[in-house]
Amino acid sequence: MRLNYPVxxxxxxxxxxxxxxxxxxxxxxxxxxxxxxxVGCMEGSCFYEQGNFKARKRVEYAQRLLxxxxxxxxxxxxxxxxSGEAPKFAQFAREMTERIKTLGPNPAKLAxxxxxxxxxxxxxxxxxx
Amino acid sequence: xxxxxxxxxxxxIGVVKGHRKILVAGCNECVTVCEVGGTKEVGILAxxxxxxxxxxxxxxxxxETTLQRQCDREYVVGARVTVEPYEIVVxxxxxxGCQFMAxxxxxxxxxxxxxxxxxxxxxxxxxxxxxxxGCGTCLLxxxxxxxxxxxxxxxxxxxxxxxxxxxxxxxSKDVDCAWQLIVDRLSSLGRMEDYEVLTxxxxxxxxxxxxxRMRIKEEVAS
Ligand code: SF4
Ligand code: SF4
Numbered sequence: 491m492r493l494n495y496p497v498x499x500x501x502x503x504x505x506x507x508x509x510x511x512x513x514x515x516x517x518x519x520x521x522x523x524x525x526x527x528x529v530g531c532m533e534g535s536c537f538y539e540q541g542n543f544k545a546r547k548r549v550e551y552a553q554r555l556l557x558x559x560x561x562x563x564x565x566x567x568x569x570x571x572x573s574g575e576a577p578k579f580a581q582f583a584r585e586m587t588e589r590i591k592t593l594g595p596n597p598a599k600l601a602x603x604x605x606x607x608x609x610x611x612x613x614x615x616x617x618x619x
Numbered sequence: 620x621x622x623x624x625x626x627x628x629x630x631x632i633g634v635v636k637g638h639r640k641i642l643v644a645g646c647n648e649c650v651t652v653c654e655v656g657g658t659k660e661v662g663i664l665a666x667x668x669x670x671x672x673x674x675x676x677x678x679x680x681x682x683e684t685t686l687q688r689q690c691d692r693e694y695v696v697g698a699r700v701t702v703e704p705y706e707i708v709v710x711x712x713x714x715x716g717c718q719f720m721a722x723x724x725x726x727x728x729x730x731x732x733x734x735x736x737x738x739x740x741x742x743x744x745x746x747x748x749x750x751x752x753g754c755g756t757c758l759l760x761x762x763x764x765x766x767x768x769x770x771x772x773x774x775x776x777x778x779x780x781x782x783x784x785x786x787x788x789x790x791s792k793d794v795d796c797a798w799q800l801i802v803d804r805l806s807s808l809g810r811m812e813d814y815e816v817l818t819x820x821x822x823x824x825x826x827x828x829x830x831x832r833m834r835i836k837e838e839v840a841s
Contacts (some may be wrong), residue, residue: 555628
């Protein structure tokens with residue numbers, strides 16, 4: 491099955507959506523991503539039992555935070571499918587791309603600050619003292 | 620442990636918004652265990668603040684650090700080189716840690732990023748429950764190990780009151796009646812005769828009523 495989906499989507503493979511941390515999502519936006527979505531297995535069929543439920547909770551948490559900082563919570567979404575549903579994978583990519591096109595770019599980019607790269611000092615201080 | 624709640628992000632943004640160099644400072648002890656002020660939560664809050672500033676087109680530096688203990692001068696003093704370059708510190712340690720930081724750094728405002736709530740424990744991941752209010756004269760030996768000071772809404776010392784219904788406190792059907800718990804436990808310990816012994820009026824001077832408290836351990840204090 492050679493399905494087409496929008497070229498704007500960059501795939502990051504993880505062993506389970508449960509591996510995706512809230513910080514991964516937030517940092518993606520700091521680095522200028524316009525949207526982030528997670529595609530996990532169907533609820534109830536996680537190989538690790540709770541992985542996709544944990545991912546959903548983190549996505550919901552990220553949505554709340556992003557709403558409060560002005561990025562917009564609708565830029566993050568969780569999708570579920572089974573491994574045999576490639577057309578759905580392509581469909582989710584189209585759905586999310588359409589949504590982002592409607593929303594426009596990451597507001598940080600519009601504000602002009604994101605072009606200077608991620609905020610300084612973030613890594614330098616971590617773990618000090 | 621001391622249990623705290625994260626402050627609403629809007630409140631924190633409101634406090635730091637005029638600053639351009641902000642340090643989010645966590646603590647490796649209680650607030651790490653109650654998942655509100657450890658390295659992880661410092662990272663989340665700092666990232667959210669950076670996004671806020673990026674979205675405003677404001678260039679701001681939001682640093683992250685986690686002290687071993689903010690309630691220990693040794694570690695607070697040790698963070699000097701990290702803290703002093705910043706204009707403001709958001710402490711996500713408990714109110715004790717936040718104050719110890721403020722006492723040490725008198726040129727840098729230190730503001731709380733959490734609302735410190737109570738002394739308690741984890742019933743399960745993500746659920747914490749109050750167990751002690753530090754009354755200074757522990758009654759647990761008389762109350763079958765269940766604290767009426769922290770767990771009874773009225774702090775009744777010879778309970779229950781008339782509001783106890785089917786094991787629940789009259790303030791909420793989700794709150795156990797502490798005195799029901801005490802009676803149940805005394806009975807399972809075969810010590811119901813203890814229930815007949817009245818607890819005299821408690822000396823509250825060892826509680827907050829006696830003013831700020833201090834403890835000195837002569838053997839080790841210099
Ligand atoms: S009786 Fe006092 S010291 Fe003992 S657990 Fe209750 S509040 Fe804490
Ligand atoms: S119902 Fe029980 S816990 Fe509630 S106030 Fe009365 S004695 Fe205390």
